[in-house]
Amino acid sequence: MYGVAANYGEFARDWSILFSVSYWDSRYRDAVIQTFVDTLNRRINDPTGLARVTPSRISLYDVTFSVEARYVPRYSGEIKPYLGVGMAAHVINAEGQLVDGTFVERSLDNIAAGIFVSTGISLKIVRHFGIEGGVRADLLSGFRSAQARAGGAYYFGHIRVPNPSNDSGSAAGAGKRSMLKP
Numbered sequence: 305m306y307g308v309a310a311n312y313g314e315f316a317r318d319w320s321i322l323f324s325v326s327y328w329d330s331r332y333r334d335a336v337i338q339t340f341v342d343t344l345n346r347r348i349n350d351p352t353g354l355a356r357v358t359p360s361r362i363s364l365y366d367v368t369f370s371v372e373a374r375y376v377p378r379y380s381g382e383i384k385p386y387l388g389v390g391m392a393a394h395v396i397n398a399e400g401q402l403v404d405g406t407f408v409e410r411s412l413d414n415i416a417a418g419i420f421v422s423t424g425i426s427l428k429i430v431r432h433f434g435i436e437g438g439v440r441a442d443l444l445s446g447f448r449s450a451q452a453r454a455g456g457a458y459y460f461g462h463i464r465v466p467n468p469s470n471d472s473g474s475a476a477g478a479g480k481r482s483m484l485k486p
Contacts, residue, residue: 305451311374322372322388332362337402362400364412368442369393372422388422392442418444424453432459 307326314320337359344357372390398412424438437454 305453307368307453307455315373318375318378320374320376322370322374322390324368324370324372326368326370327366329363329365331364334359337362341402357402360401362398362403365397365399367395370420372420374422376426382428384426384428386422386424386426386438388420388440390420390422391417392420392444393417394442394444394447396447414447416444416447418442418447426457428459433457434459 305326305328307324309322309324312321312323341357341359348355348357370390370392372388374386374388376384376386394414394416396412396414396416398409400409403409403412420440420442422438422440424436426434426436428434434457435455436457438452440451440453442449442451
């Protein structure tokens with residue numbers, strides 16, 4: 305699986321919004337395809353016995369567009385657990401000589417939308433680099449998936465949050481808000 309995610313920042317305390325796109329491809333196992341071909345060959349009505357269906361590779365591709373609300377509890381450590389919930393749209397495509405142009409290909413091809421949940425941890429290694437690992441389960445109309453994900457992260461710029469202690473209402477602090485790095 306290949307993917308890119310962008311965190312657009314907090315929309316509420318400890319909650320941020322992420323947009324992502326990912327791609328994966330796979331193929332049906334040879335044994336599964338052979339079982340399908342054997343079933344078709346048993347159903348052929350050919351008195352000569354010469355007509356045969358031959359197996360071919362069947363590949364699946366999925367492009368996923370997601371938006372996620374992610375809860376990351378605020379504390380000073382570099383290891384940050386998270387929980388997420390979101391919506392996703394999957395564009396699934398099947399290809400292979402055996403199914404091209406058939407109702408089988410049309411039934412495998414799909415555009416589906418649904419919800420997902422995710423959980424994991426992120427670890428900041430150095431100033432702008434980190435790693436993240438997690439699991440995600442998608443529940444879509446006619447399609448379900450569970451994924452284990454791991455990858456690298458690059459942190460652009462500095463995350464700044466308001467410092468409520470400087471907004472004390474005193475004459476010196478009135479109308480001012482300072483920005484601090486977490």
